[in-house]
Amino acid sequence: ETGVTQTPRHLVMGMTNKKSLKCEQHLGHNAMYWYKQSAKKPLELMFVYNFKEQTENNSVPSRFSPECPNSSHLFLHLHTLQPEDSALYLCASSHPAGTKNEQFFGPGTRLTVL
Amino acid sequence: RKEVEQDPGPFNVPEGATVAFNCTYSNSASQSFFWYRQDCRKEPKLLMSVYSSGNEDGRFTAQLNRASQYISLLIRDSKLSDSATYLCVVNSHGGATNKLIFGTGTLLAVQP
Numbered sequence: 029e030t031g032v033t034q035t036p037r038h039l040v041m042g043m044t045n046k047k048s049l050k051c052e053q054h055l056g057h058n059a060m061y062w063y064k065q066s067a068k069k070p071l072e073l074m075f076v077y078n079f080k081e082q083t084e085n086n087s088v089p090s091r092f093s094p095e096c097p098n099s100s101h102l103f104l105h106l107h108t109l110q111p112e113d114s115a116l117y118l119c120a121s122s123h124p125a126g127t128k129n130e131q132f133f134g135p136g137t138r139l140t141v142l
Numbered sequence: 143r144k145e146v147e148q149d150p151g152p153f154n155v156p157e158g159a160t161v162a163f164n165c166t167y168s169n170s171a172s173q174s175f176f177w178y179r180q181d182c183r184k185e186p187k188l189l190m191s192v193y194s195s196g197n198e199d200g201r202f203t204a205q206l207n208r209a210s211q212y213i214s215l216l217i218r219d220s221k222l223s224d225s226a227t228y229l230c231v232v233n234s235h236g237g238a239t240n241k242l243i244f245g246t247g248t249l250l251a252v253q254p
Contacts, residue, residue: 061240068246069246070146070229070243070244070246071186071229073243076240078240084241118185118186124240129174129233129240129242130191131188131240131242135184135185136185
């Protein structure tokens with residue numbers, strides 16, 4: 029089974045709420061990622077962290093705020109979201125760039141913004 | 143042009159059939175290629191990496207054509223359990239970064 033866990037699995041929030049998504053990996057990886065998957069669209073990379081440092085921000089709105097306190101944990105803090113932000117948010121981990129970089133995904137958080 | 147393009151399908155095939163999926167990518171500097179499988183309402187899971195020489199894993203064969211910037215996946219003797227969306231994935235800037243670009247996926251439905 030997956031070595032990447034995500035909580036919560038489902039989240040419904042209003043546009044004025046603040047919530048956080050959590051991801052934890054048990055694979056000994058040093059790179060972690062946030063992706064967004066909307067219906068009928070390919071996975072969209074949001075953020076990349078290598079050795080706890082953010083190395084990629086794919087033009088993500090500031091209402092999404094990532095945090096990586098250590099190589100095993102990744103958070104996505106959400107505030108004042110819009111209904112179009114409703115999607116499946118997937119966390120992944122891998123070895124860092126320059127090595128075997130297959131990414132392993134968590135089960136995702138299905139987010140609904142009302 | 144999309145960075146990674148796939149035929150979205152659906153491909154409806156009977157059990158036992160052979161089915162092939164194709165994918166093209168736009169960045170000639172790409173170095174790493176993968177096929178992922180995604181079941182309905184589940185996360186993507188790595189099916190296989192794609193190597194220049196081509197590689198096989200049981201009923202699955204992946205091929206890479208760098209000159210044409212084209213990747214393929216062949217599934218032989220399809221099973222009902224093969225029904226899923228197959229995602230073509232490319233490392234967008236060679237091996238120097240770990241930014242993967244996903245295609246929209248090809249939906250396969252294997253019929254009894």
